[in-house]
Amino acid sequence: MAFITGYVRVKGREVMKNGSPSFSCSPDTGLDEFLEQFYGYTGAVYPKFYKMDRMCRAGFTAAELLLRDSGISEYKVANVGVILANATGSQGSDMRYLEASAKAPSPALFVYTLPNIVAGEICIRHRFGGENAFFVSPAFEGETLAQYTGMVMNDAAEACVGGWVDTMDDHCDVFLYLIENKPAGTALVLSGRQLETLYQ
Amino acid sequence: MEQLMNDLKKQIIEALNLKHLKPENIGDDQPLFVEGLGLDSIDALELIVLLQQKYNIRIENPQEGPKIFRSVKTMAEFITAHQAR
Numbered sequence: 253m254a255f256i257t258g259y260v261r262v263k264g265r266e267v268m269k270n271g272s273p274s275f276s277c278s279p280d281t282g283l284d285e286f287l288e289q290f291y292g293y294t295g296a297v298y299p300k301f302y303k304m305d306r307m308c309r310a311g312f313t314a315a316e317l318l319l320r321d322s323g324i325s326e327y328k329v330a331n332v333g334v335i336l337a338n339a340t341g342s343q344g345s346d347m348r349y350l351e352a353s354a355k356a357p358s359p360a361l362f363v364y365t366l367p368n369i370v371a372g373e374i375c376i377r378h379r380f381g382g383e384n385a386f387f388v389s390p391a392f393e394g395e396t397l398a399q400y401t402g403m404v405m406n407d408a409a410e411a412c413v414g415g416w417v418d419t420m421d422d423h424c425d426v427f428l429y430l431i432e433n434k435p436a437g438t439a440l441v442l443s444g445r446q447l448e449t450l451y452q
Numbered sequence: 453m454e455q456l457m458n459d460l461k462k463q464i465i466e467a468l469n470l471k472h473l474k475p476e477n478i479g480d481d482q483p484l485f486v487e488g489l490g491l492d493s494i495d496a497l498e499l500i501v502l503l504q505q506k507y508n509i510r511i512e513n514p515q516e517g518p519k520i521f522r523s524v525k526t527m528a529e530f531i532t533a534h535q536a537r
Contacts, residue, residue, distance in 0.1 A: 303468065303469050
């Protein structure tokens, strides 16, 4: 049995951790400004943040908040997976790359034209080497993510960072959770219904 | 050369999105890769694009890359030498 031991929800310009308010900005704050302030709030010092696209900044920073004070350090990094999804793929970065290519293709933009790069950035930061997956679906699908994560947890993974990271234009919709095989933190049993409830 | 190095620092900060840095934070002789500024291989590609776009210079021999991009000063020297041809 796998457990949701912590979760972070970012809706618009509000951030909640385990259901409690954590950080917020005024609703009319631009997405770039919000993500920089959220990053500053976590206290992380990671210059590569500034090279990331919006989706990676959002996922990276939410993961910083999620994993702070968690039991993640108990696990071998090779056994921690990252299973994510969204609805818009890497469309924001795809369009920015296309626009930039009219003048000159930008390698720094090109590397973000794949949605799974956000999983990569989280893995690089925390040295996770477990199973990685990134799904694209029209809406958040708790059942799909719960089932896939459950399979991964039944195999070699000792823990998983999972969830939804979607940024497009000025919109930010992030839901990250930590899954462990033992009850800790919020200790909610992993199920599709539970993930859907926490996502709302 | 001084003006060129100052321009390069601003262009590097903008091209590589090094928002946490100001031009005065980048030393003329400071290594750009590995140590120093800690740039990576993607940044190297961006610098090649920068040379093409801003200075109309293509690097003919890729093996010269590490020497050219060692520091802002070596980049400026390369640009100056190339523009004098």
